[in-house]
Amino acid sequence: MDAIFKAMADPARRNLLDALRAEDGQTLTALGGRLEMTRFGVMKHLAVLEEAGLITTLKRGRFKYHYLNPVPLQEALDRWIAPMARATTRGVLDLKAQLERRETLTLTTFIAAPPARIRGALRSSEAQAAFSFMADAVTREGAALHFFRGGAKMLTIEETRETETTLEARFTPRWADLPPSDLIHHFTAEGAHTKFTLVHHDATQDMADGWRRTLAGLKTYLETGASLKFRASPPAAPDPSEQETHP
Amino acid sequence: MMKPDYVLQTYIHCTLDALWDALTDPATIARYHFLTEHISRDGTTTRYAFAPGQPMMDMRDIRLDPKTRIEQTFEPHWEGGGAPSRVVYHLREEGAVCALTLEHYDLTFPVVHGEGVADGWARLFAGLKTYLETGEAIRFGSAGAS
Numbered sequence: 124m125d126a127i128f129k130a131m132a133d134p135a136r137r138n139l140l141d142a143l144r145a146e147d148g149q150t151l152t153a154l155g156g157r158l159e160m161t162r163f164g165v166m167k168h169l170a171v172l173e174e175a176g177l178i179t180t181l182k183r184g185r186f187k188y189h190y191l192n193p194v195p196l197q198e199a200l201d202r203w204i205a206p207m208a209r210a211t212t213r214g215v216l217d218l219k220a221q222l223e224r225r226e227t228l229t230l231t232t233f234i235a236a237p238p239a240r241i242r243g244a245l246r247s248s249e250a251q252a253a254f255s256f257m258a259d260a261v262t263r264e265g266a267a268l269h270f271f272r273g274g275a276k277m278l279t280i281e282e283t284r285e286t287e288t289t290l291e292a293r294f295t296p297r298w299a300d301l302p303p304s305d306l307i308h309h310f311t312a313e314g315a316h317t318k319f320t321l322v323h324h325d326a327t328q329d330m331a332d333g334w335r336r337t338l339a340g341l342k343t344y345l346e347t348g349a350s351l352k353f354r355a356s357p358p359a360a361p362d363p364s365e366q367e368t369h370p
Numbered sequence: 371m372m373k374p375d376y377v378l379q380t381y382i383h384c385t386l387d388a389l390w391d392a393l394t395d396p397a398t399i400a401r402y403h404f405l406t407e408h409i410s411r412d413g414t415t416t417r418y419a420f421a422p423g424q425p426m427m428d429m430r431d432i433r434l435d436p437k438t439r440i441e442q443t444f445e446p447h448w449e450g451g452g453a454p455s456r457v458v459y460h461l462r463e464e465g466a467v468c469a470l471t472l473e474h475y476d477l478t479f480p481v482v483h484g485e486g487v488a489d490g491w492a493r494l495f496a497g498l499k500t501y502l503e504t505g506e507a508i509r510f511g512s513a514g515a516s
Contacts, residue, residue: 229483232380233496233510313512320484332379339381342496347503353381353467 127199130175135160136168140177140191148181148188225304225325231318232338236345238310238317242290244345245308246282253350254340257298257333270297280306294323301327374458374473376481378491382468384502389461389468390437392502401507402497404490416442427451437461444474453478470495 130136135158142157143149149157155165169189172178176195181188234241244250248268252261257277258270267281276297284291288310295303304325311318319341321334336353343351382389392398396416400409406426408419418426425447432441440459446452455476462469472491474481481488493510500508 231484231489231492233493235500235506235508313510316508316510318512335379336381339499342499343383343503346500346506347383349383349503351383351467353464355464 124199124202126175127177127195130171130177133168133171135164136172139165139168139172143178143189143191147190150186150188154189224327226328228323228326228328228331228334229320230331230334230338231320232342233313233316234319234342234345235316237315238288238312240345241310241317241319241341242308244341245290250344254337254344254352256336256340256352256354294326372475374475375455375477376474376488376491377471378488378495379469379471380495380499381464382470382499382502383466384468386437386461386463386468388502389470392498393440393459393461394434398501402494402501402509404493404497404509404511420448429457432456470498 131140138158139154142154151162151165151169154160154169155162158165160168169178173180176192179190179192181190244254246268248261248263251268251270252258255261255270258272260271262269262271265281266283267279269276270278270280278297279293279295281293281295282290283293283305290308290310292306292308293303294306302325304323307322307324309318309320309322311320319338321338323330323334332355336355339353340351343349343353384392392402396409396411399416400407403409403418406418406420408422410417410419414431416429416431418428420426427447428445429442430445432443434440438461440461442457443454444457445454453476455474455478458473458475460469460471460473462471472495474487474491477487479486484492489512493512496510497508500506500510
C-alpha cells in the first residue's frame, strides 16, 4: 500500500498514468514524446510505477508496451475512500437520529370560542373526525379516542387529567412504532376568545407539521363549522425553506 | 444564508389571491391586526401606528414576488422593540388551502415562546386566518376580542 501512495505522490508519475489512461499500451518512446521527459527519466518513473503494481508491461519483439493496472488502485480506494463514504452514511444516520430525537413541541393559536367549546371539540369523536387531518373516522373507548384512516388505526389519544386550565392526555402513535408520549392542552380565556397552547413532550420533530395542520383544522372547525382537513398534498411550489434567496 | 430566528407556519382555507391581498393591503391588514386599525401605505413602506401620530412600527418592502414571497423590514418604534430586523412570508397553495410561512431574521434578542414577537405573530396569524375563513374581523389582542 505504501508503494502505491509513494508512486502516486510524484506529479511526473501521475502524468505518466494520465498518459496511459488516455492511450493504454504505449512504448517508452511514445510516452517520452508525450511528456517532454528524458528517456532515462521516463524509465526511472515507469520502474517505480511497475514496482507499485500500478502498471504492467508486455514485451513484443524489440518493443515493450506499458498498461495501466487498476487492481491495486481499486484496493487502495476500497481501503481508504470507502470508509469516508461510510462517514457520509454516518451523517445520514445522524440526521435520522436527529429527526427521531425526542423534544418538546409547543404551539399556540387563538380561537374565537370559549375554552369549554375547545375542550368539548377535543373530547368529541365526531368533532375530531371532522377536523383531524390524519383521520377519517374516530371512535371512543372509555377516555380514549382511536383515530382511523382507511380502516387502519393511526393514533390513540387517552385523556389522563383535567384541571381548570388544562387537559392532559397520553398520545400513542399507531402509524409507526413509536413510544407513547404526553400532551398538555392549555386554555386561557381572553375576553370572547381563547389562547390555546398545545405542549407535546417527548415528541419528534416531524410531528410538528401534523400539529400545525390539526390546530388549523380545529380553529376552522370551531369558527366556521366547516370540516376541513388540512392534509398535505403535493406542493405546487418548492418547499419554502428552499426558496430563501437572500444572501 | 442566515437561519431565521423565528418561524411560524399555518394553514388557511382561502385562495392565494385573497391571502396575498390580506398580507399586502393596509386597509385589509387594519381589519384583523390584533393591536391597531391605523395602518397606512407610504410609498413602499407600510406604517403601523397605535393611534394617529403615535408610530408603532414600519415595514418597508425589500422584495415582493406576487403571490409567492414577501420580504420586508421590521422596524419597531415601540419602547424596547429592538433594532430593525427582517421578515419573509412564503405563500404556497396546497389544493383548496394555502400554507403560509413566516421567517423572522436578524432579531437582536432571543425569541421566547408565547412572549414578544412570537406572541405577536401567533395573534396576527390567528386574526388573518379567522378573517380569511369567516370574513369576520376579530382582533386577537391579549385584552380580549373587541
